[in-house]
Amino acid sequence: xxxxxxxxxxxxxxxxxxxxxxxxxxxxxxxxxxxxxxxxxxxxxxxxxxxxxxxxxxxxxxxxxxxxxxxxxxxxxxxxxxxxxxxxxxxxxxxxxxxxxxxxxxxxxxxxxxxxxxxxxxxxxxxxxxxxxxxxxxxxxxxxxxxxxxxxxxxxxxxxxxxxxxxxxxxxxxxxxxxxxxxxxxxxxxxxxxxxxxxxxxxxxxxxxxxxxxxxxxxxxxxxxxxxxxxxxxxxxxxxxxxxxxxxxxxxxxxxxxxxxxxxxxxxxxxxxxxxxxxxxxxxxxxxxxxxxxxxxxxxxxxxxxxxxxxxxxxxxxxxxxxxxxxxxxxxxxxxxxxxxxxxxxxxxxxxxxx
Numbered sequence: 447x448x449x450x451x452x453x454x455x456x457x458x459x460x461x462x463x464x465x466x467x468x469x470x471x472x473x474x475x476x477x478x479x480x481x482x483x484x485x486x487x488x489x490x491x492x493x494x495x496x497x498x499x500x501x502x503x504x505x506x507x508x509x510x511x512x513x514x515x516x517x518x519x520x521x522x523x524x525x526x527x528x529x530x531x532x533x534x535x536x537x538x539x540x541x542x543x544x545x546x547x548x549x550x551x552x553x554x555x556x557x558x559x560x561x562x563x564x565x566x567x568x569x570x571x572x573x574x575x576x577x578x579x580x581x582x583x584x585x586x587x588x589x590x591x592x593x594x595x596x597x598x599x600x601x602x603x604x605x606x607x608x609x610x611x612x613x614x615x616x617x618x619x620x621x622x623x624x625x626x627x628x629x630x631x632x633x634x635x636x637x638x639x640x641x642x643x644x645x646x647x648x649x650x651x652x653x654x655x656x657x658x659x660x661x662x663x664x665x666x667x668x669x670x671x672x673x674x675x676x677x678x679x680x681x682x683x684x685x686x687x688x689x690x691x692x693x694x695x696x697x698x699x700x701x702x703x704x705x706x707x708x709x710x711x712x713x714x715x716x717x718x719x720x721x722x723x724x725x726x727x728x729x730x731x732x733x734x735x736x737x738x739x740x741x742x743x744x745x746x747x748x749x750x751x752x753x754x755x756x757x758x759x760x761x762x763x764x765x766x767x768x769x770x771x772x773x774x775x776x777x778x779x780x781x782x783x784x785x786x787x788x789x790x791x792x793x794x795x796x797x798x799x800x801x
Contacts, residue, residue, distance in 0.1 A: 451800075461558030474504040475651035476722050477526035478715070479536035481519060481562065482639055483510035487711055493770040494715025495535065501781060502723045505530065513608055513639065514562070516540025523547065525557055532726050535718035537562040537607060556725050558718040561709075562611055563799065570792050572717045572737045574709040576611045577800050578582055579741045580618020580664075586705045586743070587619075587660050588626050590684050597628035601651050603637035605644060605665035614800050615664045616689075621747035629659075637663065645671040652679070663687035666694070669706050673697025688719065690744060690769045698746050699764055708742030710752060712777050717784075724789040735792020736799050744768055753780050 478495045482488050492508055499506040509526065511518040520543045523536050533556030538547070544566035551557050551568050563571040588596060596782040600623055604612050616634045623631050632655065637647040637691070652658060652675055661672050661683055670693035672685035684701040688696070689711070697703040719738055725732050740752030749763050755776065758766070766772045774781075 455707060456735055457484055458555075465738060468598040469745065474726070475531050475746060476506050476726075477523070477531045477534040478506050478508045478719070479519060479522045479526065479534060479538075480508070480510045481514040481539050481709065482535050482666075483512045485666055487689040490689075490711035490773075491692065491715040494712035494717075495719050496715075497712070497770070497774040497777075497781075498719035499608055499715040503719065504723055505721070506719060508786050514539040515611065516542045519543060520546055520797070521551070532556060533558070533722035538564040538567055539606070540564070541566050543567070545749075547771075556722050558721050558732060560718045562609055562713045563796070565610075565796055568734055570721060570732055570735045570737060571737055571796055571799060572714055572721075573611065573799060574739055575799060575801060576614035577618040577621075579621050579707055579709065580615035580620075582618075582741060583615070583707050584619035584622025585625075585704065586730045586745075587662060587677060587684060587760065588629075589684050590686075590704055591626070591659055591726060593628070594626045595628065596626040596659075599630045599632060599655055599657060600662065601635070601655060601658050602631065602633035603648060603651065603661070603663045603665075603668060603669060604634040605637050605639040605663070607636050610800070619664070620661055631791065632658075634664065637665070637668065639667060641667050641670070645674060648672060648675050650677075650750065651764075652683075658683055659684070660684040665689075666691060667781075668708060669694040669697050669703045673700070673702035676702045687693065688765055690742060690763065692764075695718065695744070695764050695767045699760065701746070708744060708751070710739035710742060712773055713739040713753065713780070716777070716781065720781075720784055722790055728786060730786075730790050733792065734796050736794040736796045737792055738794065738798075739777055755780060 509522040512519045541564045544564050557569040627779045648671045666689040668687040686705040690708040725794040742752050
């Protein structure tokens with residue numbers, strides 16, 4: 447997990463200074479390429495990237511594609527590279543992108559992966575420890591159901607089957623659910639990523655298993671869908687999943703969902719841009735490595751925002767989930783501690799993402 451350094455010498459070297467005092471150049475334009483266009487969680491990541499652009503005095507151009515087709519994502523990256531951007535931050539929803547991305551990197555294009563990675567790409571990755579986050583989520587659900595003596599059916603949904611990060615989350619969830627032998631685990635089922643399809647898939651799964659005691663989603667749209675479904679059915683099951691979007695937080699606030707794990711969307715947007723700018727200005731190589739964005743754990747009774755950030759109430763989280771400016775202000779202690787030393791070397795190998 448990335449935490450602020452305690453040493454005064456490092457704290458004095460805030461991000462704007464650590465990345466170089468040279469005047470902004472015309473070529474200080476960077477690209478940010480995403481999957482799942484229109485998803486509120488993805489927008490929170492973009493907000494983080496734009497906050498970094500403001501802090502560091504660069505231009506960030508954003509392109510999004512609906513869904514997660516690797517070929518579509520690659521076309522967006524290629525278009526930016528052909529336009530002459532200095533570097534690209536991109537999620538990588540398929541290993542089929544790796545060869546072309548590596549050719550770009552070999553030609554001098556700076557690149558950082560975030561949120562969805564390919565181990566075959568020769569670039570650092572910013573994201574959560576995916577298996578461990580699944581373990582945390584599964585353990586929270588087991589505890590809510592009564593601990594290791596819990597019984598009943600639990601349904602798992604995955605909006606992008608085959609994506610390594612999501613498959614790793616599922617693995618972690620299943621590990622924790624297995625500590626309660628009386629639970630019957632169904633899935634993971636494909637619940638799709640668009641809001642309408644996502645709700646319909648969960649509705650169908652619950653209709654087929656009306657006695658299910660818990661429904662667990664692995665993607666950003668799930669908690670909003672599960673909260674709506676639970677409300678429509680008298681709040682009969684425990685709902686849990688990922689990401690601190692406004693709709694997800696509201697579902698917890700209203701008592702229709704129990705727990706959401708955030709994966710530090712702001713960090714996943716801000717840190718890739720900071721890494722690219724540091725590499726461009728200071729000539730630092732962007733070798734493969736893992737930057738842990740941190741796992742946030744939120745229920746109606748407790749809020750852990752990770753990354754050494756100050757405590758906040760649930761009400762403050764609700765307000766911040768819909769306010770990019772407030773989010774950027776809240777993360778200021780973390781961004782101020784991003785020194786050139788921190789940005790210069792990834793703290794862990796990429797393989798640590800799946801530990």
